[in-house]
Amino acid sequence: MQKESRIQKTDGRWKVEEIRLKPEDEITWSCNDDFAIWFPPGRDPLDATTGNLAKAKQQKRKVKKGVEKGVYEYALFCYGDNTMAEGNSPPKMIIE
Secondary structure (H helix, E strand, O other), rough: EEEEEEEEEEOOOOEEEEEEEOOOOEEEEEEEEEEEOOOOOOOOOHHHOOOOOOOOEEEEEEEEEOOOOOOEEEEEEEEEOOOOOOOOOOOEEEEE
């Protein structure tokens, strides 16, 4: 299944909502500004073969097949303001 997450600026702060995905779902993040996504080492539930999460305004990745269910915290850095996006501090991806 394809899901989307929009990084939006609200009251001067970048915000992103919690994401709920299943193994092999695809997620596309988009923003009006360049951004990068980072997961802690050993905690990235996304398949590296579907793209590099480098600086861009849109990034698409697929959840790994067989990934362990759970909550995966990650960070979104917005380059234009040199600030981190806020989610549930930090943003969360839930794999069901």
